[in-house]
Amino acid sequence: MDLTLFVTYGPLLLKGIYYTLYVCAGALVIGLLGGMLLCLLGQQPRGPIPLLTRLYVTLFRGTPLLVQIYLVYYGGPFIGLEFSELQVGIGGLGLYCAAYFAEIFRAGYQSVPKGQLEAAVDLGLSGPQIFWQVRLPQMLTLILPTILNQTILMVKESAILSVITVPEMTTSATKMSTETFSVVEPYLFLAVTYWVITYLLSQLARRLEQRTNRHLAST
Structure with a gap:
């Protein structure tokens, strides 16, 4: 191994780490907010909105992220939509992760016992109060490990963004490999x-998970 390569390409690799974290942080915010919105809209008893949310989740979970990125980045200009590689990446x-988070939130939303919700109604709590004080804390406790696991998967999925030259870690490592004809050092x-x-x-x-489940330790 030629460790001197890391001295020469250190700034490039650090830039790649920064952009990976930046892209993942932005995508995580969009994914969590979008997933919660899709979950809540999908709970409507009737109308076209629940059907549209199911269609969104089905389409985004049923097609590869690579195909979606290609369609937006390379196909967008044909219909007048032009975005930078960073905008498309984030x-x-x-939006891709929002479909997965929506299903995670839906599972947590429906797992809260109905008896507790009925008790909250009997106590005179309003709909928003029931959601924020009864349903949301319990559902987050149940789905927190799954949310964090999906976040880890999202970080690894971000490597796909190198195909549209988002300057994240994979792009930096590939550039280092191309310029130096080295394979082991950059990809290691x-x-x-x-x-x-x-x-x-x-x-x-x-x-x-340990902190949220601390109250269960004695049972």
Whole structure:
């Protein structure tokens, strides 16, 4: 291994790490907010809105992220939609993950016992109060591990964005490999960096899960 390559290409690799974290953070916000919105809209008893939300979830979960990115980035200009690679990366990854988060939120939403909701109504709580004080805390406790696991998957999925030249880690490692004809150094760095990020996220998930379930320790 030629460790001097990391000195020469260190700024490029650090830039890649920054953009990976930046893109994933933006996509996570879009995914969580979009997933919660889709979940709530899907709970409507009737009308076209629940059908549209199911269609959205089915389409985005049923097609590869790579195909969606290509359609928006390369197909968008044909219909007058032009976005930068960073906008497509953050928005595309966020909208893709929103479909998965919507299903996670739906499972948590429906898992709260109806007896507790009925008790909240008997106590005179309004609809928003029931959601914020009864349903939401319990559903988040139940689905927190799944949300964090999906976040880890999203970080790894972000490597696909290199196909549209988003300057994230995979793009940086590929550029380093192309210019130096090295394979081991750049892609070993890429693998180790992804492992470190996902390991830290998994540790965060474990700590959050322990804190949210602390009240169950005595049972």
